[in-house]
Amino acid sequence: MQAHVDKDTCIGCGVCPSVCPDVFEMDDDGKAKEIVESVPESAADTAKEAADSCPVNAITVE
Known part of the structure; x- marks a missing residue:
């Protein structure tokens, strides 16, 4: 699983x-x-929570 922050969208x-x-x-x-x-398995749920919490949807976790 990988996380990515779109710097152009991030506020x-x-x-x-x-x-x-x-x-x-x-x-x-x-x-x-x-x-x-690579997102550690122990942080997978919180990484997804961070993506869901982003007010401008700048984070993808796949």
Whole structure:
């Protein structure tokens, strides 16, 4: 399973790293980024929750 943040869509609200810090963090540009190449199985549910919580739907988890 992989997570991806669309930087053009991201508004930098910070919800995803607060929900799933094992997969997401805020970058120097104020936008979210994924910090793992593959989502660990232990973080799969929270990564999906972070994607669902994104107010602009900038995150895909597949």
